[in-house]
Amino acid sequence: MVSPIEFVLSEAKSRGLRIERLSSQSPRYVFDKRLLLVEGKRCQVIPSRRGRPSAQYPHAEYFPLYLPRTDWPDFLIYVSLTDETRPIFRVVPRVEMSKDTGLSPESLECYRDAWELLKQDLPESEKEFEILSWQLQAVQQSCKNAGLEVEFIKTKKHQDGRRWPPVIKRRILIAGKRCSIYTASRISQDPNKHEYNYAIFKASREEWPEFQLYVMKGAGESSDIFVVPRHHLLTTTSASVDHPELARYRNAWNLLTESSEALARIPPIQWKEPKIPAAPTRHSVILQEVIRRAGRQKLIVEPPGSDVVSHKGVQSFIYISKRRCQIVHSIVIGVAKKETVFQYLPPNLQYRHGLNS
Secondary structure, three states: OOOHHHHHHHHHHHOOOOEEEEEOOOOOOOEEEEEEEEOOEEEEEEEOOOEOOOOOOOOOOEEEEOOOOOOOOOEEEEEEOOOOOOOEEEEEEHHHOOOOEEEOOOOOHHHEOOHHHHHOOOOOOOOOOOOOOHHHHHHHHHHHHHOOOEEEEEOHHHHOOOOOOOEEEEEEEEOOEEEEEEEOEEOOOOOOOHHHHEEEEOOOOOOOOOEEEEEEEOOOOOEEEEEEEOOOOOOOEEEEOOOHHHHOOEOOHHHHHOOHHHHHOOOOOOOOOOOOOOOOOHHHHHHHHHHHHHHHOOOOEEOOOOOOOOHHHOOOEEEEOOEEEEEOOOOOEEEEEOOEEEEEOOOOOOOOOOEOO
16 A cells, blocks of 8 residues: 555655655664655645545535644645545645644645645744634633633643643533533624524533533624533524523523532523414314213224225224214204204214214
């Protein structure tokens, strides 16, 4: 199998670029399998495979970009093996990266085959590593304003002496409570569109957090944070940020100091009002009354078999004491003759059996 650096060497040579291999520290290999000099620039070759963020959107795709943990490289050359006849090369200046991330092919188009960057004398810039994500910074600032103590959780790698990343980006302790951080992504980033006021809220599947914090960017540098106790948001959905069910959680840092009993009295988010069951039809009321009266007479009532189909799906046929019966809604008619009123039920000859309630 051809390694990514071999593809880079072949491509760079075909473009007439000056290449210098670096010796390997491993006794198995003469040259380093990741590092090389191209036009005197320190480069690190990194494989990047096409990924899909969600099974629900199979056409959406992205390329994960790994950030080396050292300051050595000046350029990162991401090599993607696709269905095309040749690999895709993306030449990214190290100063433009500060964390592991993933970008869509459209966002990476400006770096595709950007070999000319290796020939330019770029100004020296500091190579940064992101310590706190914008979500953590927003939570930290909001907690500071609310007078709450924040404690970041160190990564196991940092505890073992590695440089980066120092803290877990999606977990935090606030006032001693375990909180998971999520991004409430707006449906549209255009404030002029109706969808801008709608965001996606993801339900947690973890057992660790006591609270779920949904961070949503506002105007400028401001952010809104929805402080949701665990099990209060049960399903992943998109909703209006002005939804009355969400309003009580917007920047509701007071919930972190509430007792578990008080939180238990708050009902989970219910996105839709429960449907009021339809009123029973007149026919169903009559049918149930027939069944009750037959039961009082200790008669056995059974539904019809599959060979009998009621008209328009309305159950009219039943067995009473093994006799085939049809329920007919009949109206008593009164006829006055002189001073006497006669009452009768109009027969319907299309029915062979009838019960009247």
